[in-house]
Amino acid sequence: MRNRIIRWTAWALLAAVLIAAPQISGRYYINVLVLTGIFALYAASYNLLLGYTGLLSFGHALFFGGGAYATAIALSHVQNLPLLPAVLIGGLAAIIFALITSPLLARVSGTAFVMLTLAFGQLMYVFCLKFRSITGGEDGIGGFPIPSFNIPKIISIDMSDPLHYYYFAMVIIAASLWILWFFTKTPLGSVMTGIRDNPKRVEYLGFKVAHTKAVVFIISGFFAGIAGALYALLQGLVSTDGVLTIYSSFMPIMMIFIGGLNSFFGAVYGSVIFTILDEVITAYTQHVELIIGIIFIMIVMYTPTGFAGLLAYIRRKLRSRYPFLEFLGKTS
Numbered sequence: 001m002r003n004r005i006i007r008w009t010a011w012a013l014l015a016a017v018l019i020a021a022p023q024i025s026g027r028y029y030i031n032v033l034v035l036t037g038i039f040a041l042y043a044a045s046y047n048l049l050l051g052y053t054g055l056l057s058f059g060h061a062l063f064f065g066g067g068a069y070a071t072a073i074a075l076s077h078v079q080n081l082p083l084l085p086a087v088l089i090g091g092l093a094a095i096i097f098a099l100i101t102s103p104l105l106a107r108v109s110g111t112a113f114v115m116l117t118l119a120f121g122q123l124m125y126v127f128c129l130k131f132r133s134i135t136g137g138e139d140g141i142g143g144f145p146i147p148s149f150n151i152p153k154i155i156s157i158d159m160s161d162p163l164h165y166y167y168f169a170m171v172i173i174a175a176s177l178w179i180l181w182f183f184t185k186t187p188l189g190s191v192m193t194g195i196r197d198n199p200k201r202v203e204y205l206g207f208k209v210a211h212t213k214a215v216v217f218i219i220s221g222f223f224a225g226i227a228g229a230l231y232a233l234l235q236g237l238v239s240t241d242g243v244l245t246i247y248s249s250f251m252p253i254m255m256i257f258i259g260g261l262n263s264f265f266g267a268v269y270g271s272v273i274f275t276i277l278d279e280v281i282t283a284y285t286q287h288v289e290l291i292i293g294i295i296f297i298m299i300v301m302y303t304p305t306g307f308a309g310l311l312a313y314i315r316r317k318l319r320s321r322y323p324f325l326e327f328l329g330k331t332s
Contacts, residue, residue: 022166030162036275037173038230043267044180045223046252051261052184053216054196056114058249059121060224063094065243066124067225068232069135075144083147083159087229094225098218106213125244140239169230176223181264192216254296260308269307
């Protein structure tokens with residue numbers, strides 16, 4: 001009981017910090033906080049594939065970028081489109097892409113899966129470059145209106161104010177992360193980890209491995225699309241170089257390895273560390289990708305469990321030395 005109270009207190013303190021943070025920071029840092037949350041959701045959605053199901057994808061930007069483009073196109077062509085439907089359109093577009101690709105991807109594994117995801121991601125990149133009448137080509141889509149958050153006859157909040165958008169985005173991100181975490185604690189989560197560890201045994205137990213992979217792919221794609229939609233609303237511009245490059249697909253991989261592959265919250269830790277690194281490195285040099293790549297290699301070589309593994313090690317040491325700190329249990 002005491003451990004539960006302490007953990008709920010910690011979550012309450014975190015929520016208080018996130019609520020108070022924009023009140024003491026400028027507009028630039030508000031946007032950085034929102035971007036960190038978006039990347040956390042993007043990485044957590046990818047972690048369902050890599051960390052829990054053992055599926056390494058090089059084309060997850062298909063869903064992130066597809067969701068961003070879908071929201072931008074909808075806002076550009078549909079007048080008075082409400083805010084929440086605009087965000088959901090991004091997620092639904094990603095579901096459509098997952099439904100199109102999953103019948104093939106769910107039946108392959110290993111190198112074939114990796115290369116096919118890369119091919120689908122690049123196919124989306126080329127499509128958005130060539131069909132300028134729809135996607136704007138290299139220029140992308142910008143200048144679309146950002147709708148207010150409206151509940152008829154109750155409330156209307158202007159989302160052009162960065163502070164208002166911060167709270168809206170953080171609520172969506174927190175709810176999405178909780179749903180993703182909940183999935184990992186359900187029987188589906190157990191089947192996912194079983195597929196990662198021993199797919200043949202899972203099939204012998206009567207579960208349909210290909211069907212389960214397809215379901216995980218759709219869930220992961222949906223929340224990556226939600227992250228893409230929030231990104232489009234934050235930036236006010238969607239382009240191929242911003243959301244559909246190889247780097248966009250590699251970002252969640254790096255975040256997960258930096259934060260910790262075998263932990264759900266590793267994706268969140270990784271997104272925070274990745275954003276901090278990006279901000280610090282950008283202040284001194286333009287070679288951001290090169291330096292982050294070197295740091296990523298060092299982490300994979302010398303700290304394969306990532307930041308979550310380091311925290312687990314510290315917790316074990318503290319609990320062994322100070323038994324009264326047993327509330328520092330494992331978080332995943």
